[in-house]
Amino acid sequence: MDKLKNHVKELLESGEIAGFLGLIDDGGHPVPYLFTKEHLDRLDAMVVPDFRYPMTDILLRIVRKYPEETIGVMVRGCDDRALVELAKNQRIFPELVRPVGIACTKEMAEACRCSQPYPREIHYGEKVEGVNDRSDLAAVESKPLDERLDYWMGQFSKCIKCYGCRNICSMCFCDQCTLEDETLIMTGQSPPEIPIFHLIRAFHMAGRCIDCGLCEEACPAHIPLRSLYRKVREDMADYFGYVTGMDESEKDPLEFLGSEGYEVPSKIDET
């Protein structure tokens, strides 16, 4: 921990970064905080708790306000994948963001069923292997079609349309949201139209979702949203060999045509 604090301190003191977005202990509650050179003493209260905040989401707000400053940010594996995607989508300049990597513990990795619980560069914690668990998908796929629909409609009908899943999502950075577009979806009423409300978001997550699972944690109705997004994520990997959050130079095969050219991968060309 001291090593981490010193690293951040050095970055701030040398002027390499103008601010560092981390978490601070505020009366026993870890909350996001922007550490600056002027208040280096605050670094003493910096903490790395065993739960998560949507750090990149907060980072985007800071970046919008200070577009020319270099900002440091505490990232876990999921946040780091988000940074890659944000750079791809031109939401941040990667050269103006200095990630400080935290490797998650084994317990956290298992609780999150995280496939990659470590960032590209680790400054704190020990790297542990990821968990590859698709039991949630297999459980749905073992049902016949009509039971699946009953299951999902039952889940979706619990929705109170709080937009929690969208608001916490690191990948939901659009200025205009389809979920509020009255030509596509009924707006101004709750509960939402199902299943379209959830499926629009699910499809939007194809080639986008970094599988952090914050949506499911945020959902007050406990809708297993993550399974939906994991499904499309798996599809993108199966059909196009595209995994989000890995390589900044790779393009989303649904939005761009990729570096391979125009061909549709032979795997999907059966019509």
Place this chain on the structure above:
Amino acid sequence: MADAEKGFEPKIIAFCCNWCSYAGADLAGSMRLKYPPNVLPIRVMCSGRISPHFILKAFQKGADGVLVTGCHYGDCHYIKGNYITKRRVTVMKDLLKFVGIDPRRLKSEWIAGSEGDKFARVATEFTEEIRALGPSPLRG
């Protein structure tokens, strides 16, 4: 149930691109080819314009089937629209299947402006396929 199925007329939304498949549908008409009135064409400028959200909206509003048509590969007026469409439709089918909607209710076909007969044939075959599948479970 049996009676309801006998009287079941599928409602099918066909998205047709302006340059090829809509012209194909037009030609089918000019050639006096018969195809089921269940197929309701909607003209879009390119199959790449067909947002996956349109497909979802069609199903939400009670369509029993959705037909996505565009130019053959290499013929797209905008060069690459239909390649993207194909990719999107493939992922969409998988998503529909995952939530329990039969993926056969969504179909993509490439129909050129000169293929009026193909449009009529595809429309007829797809209507029969949907008729066999029965009403969409989302039809309220």
